[in-house]
Amino acid sequence: MNTFGKNLTLTTFGESHGPAMGGIIDGFPAGYKIDFDKLYKEVAKRRPGQSVLVTARNETDKPEFLSGISPEGITLGTPIGFIVRNSDHHSADYDEMAKAFRPNHADYTYIARYGIRDHRGGGRQSARETVNWVVAGALALQWLEQKGISIESVLSQVGPITAGDIFDGLMTEPQRPFRLEVNPDLRLAMEEFVKETKSKGDSIGGRVSCMISGLPAGIGSPVAEKLHSRLAAAMMSINAAKGFEYGLGFRASYATGSETADTFIPSENPGEPLTTSTNYSGGIQGGISNGMPVFFSVAFKPTPTLMKPLKTVDTSGKEMILNPAGRHDPCVAVRAVHVVKAMAALVVADFLV
Numbered sequence: 001m002n003t004f005g006k007n008l009t010l011t012t013f014g015e016s017h018g019p020a021m022g023g024i025i026d027g028f029p030a031g032y033k034i035d036f037d038k039l040y041k042e043v044a045k046r047r048p049g050q051s052v053l054v055t056a057r058n059e060t061d062k063p064e065f066l067s068g069i070s071p072e073g074i075t076l077g078t079p080i081g082f083i084v085r086n087s088d089h090h091s092a093d094y095d096e097m098a099k100a101f102r103p104n105h106a107d108y109t110y111i112a113r114y115g116i117r118d119h120r121g122g123g124r125q126s127a128r129e130t131v132n133w134v135v136a137g138a139l140a141l142q143w144l145e146q147k148g149i150s151i152e153s154v155l156s157q158v159g160p161i162t163a164g165d166i167f168d169g170l171m172t173e174p175q176r177p178f179r180l181e182v183n184p185d186l187r188l189a190m191e192e193f194v195k196e197t198k199s200k201g202d203s204i205g206g207r208v209s210c211m212i213s214g215l216p217a218g219i220g221s222p223v224a225e226k227l228h229s230r231l232a233a234a235m236m237s238i239n240a241a242k243g244f245e246y247g248l249g250f251r252a253s254y255a256t257g258s259e260t261a262d263t264f265i266p267s268e269n270p271g272e273p274l275t276t277s278t279n280y281s282g283g284i285q286g287g288i289s290n291g292m293p294v295f296f297s298v299a300f301k302p303t304p305t306l307m308k309p310l311k312t313v314d315t316s317g318k319e320m321i322l323n324p325a326g327r328h329d330p331c332v333a334v335r336a337v338h339v340v341k342a343m344a345a346l347v348v349a350d351f352l353v
Helices: 036-044 107-114 120-125 127-146 168-172 184-199 227-235 249-254 332-352
Strands: 009-013 020-026 080-085 150-158 206-213 241-246 294-300 310-314 319-322
Touching (some): 009 127, 020 127, 036 127, 150 332, 206 332, 227 241, 227 294, 227 332, 241 249, 294 332
Antiparallel strands (some): 020 080, 150 206, 241 294, 310 319
16 A cells, blocks of 8 residues: 555655656645745755765655645645656666566565566665655644654664664653754764765665654554554655664663663642653653653665676576666665654654644
8 A cells, every 4th residue: 555644644656767756645734834945945855866975866856736735835624735756767777677686675576466567766666755755744844843843863873883872861861951963973984984885886774763852641542553653664664674663672672670660750730741760661651652752763774776796586587697777875774864754753743633
């Protein structure tokens, strides 16, 4: 299926080398004034062709809204339709791939599932699809900001270059002001590592960390619609995502209960929201937000298309050498920073609508 959400839904369409990508957003609240300049800037953060760290495909990625918004920029409560035109695709680069099953791609599984595939740039399996998510997420972000909810995301690891346990301070001292950021020297080291990897015709994996602030207690459900399970499903829908953890995450598997108990801070005024002295739970308990910051990280695999010959098989199962072609991100996680943020916004907005 191609629809995300329950109350606020996004249905998308388009192939990587087709005339346009696009989507229909249904359930977006009526009467909201959209700041289009802000929206365009948010969408442009994911845009390809901006640096040597990402694919050289150069798209403007400026969405065209077709419905659901008045001439004055006010949402009407009706479906918001939009398209993002594709203008810089080099389909001929993929001619050889029409007869090959690329390692770690969805070529073979698409044939197994549908009996046909669009080999041009990966068709529907391409990360080009995520531009739709970022457009919808940019709308959701503006609406959430009106409610005092903010979302930050950052590249926290590239290969061995890592910000470490970036959320440690938020877990141990959640009452102190916390800004999700990576110091400039470490950012530069990540960039240089991506450049070095790219120069060898190779690719590298990475990690994106995200924080949701201002989310009130009581969002989510205790069984089928847990807040963290919805976030995990959204993040694991992103191309090349391989892992998700929130709060203490996998470190909880070797911690003790006494070390990680988020004890409540006594309240002076009955009925006011409670806070905790630590935040190992990542702002979610029993599948429901507890009013503390929600934070999580997503691991991304290396881009499977390499700029070097690869052994594979053709569509008849015979061995062949696949020669490098096309334009690809040397590190998917670099642009995934903005996709993670957008998908988090869509999940939270869906709950609140």
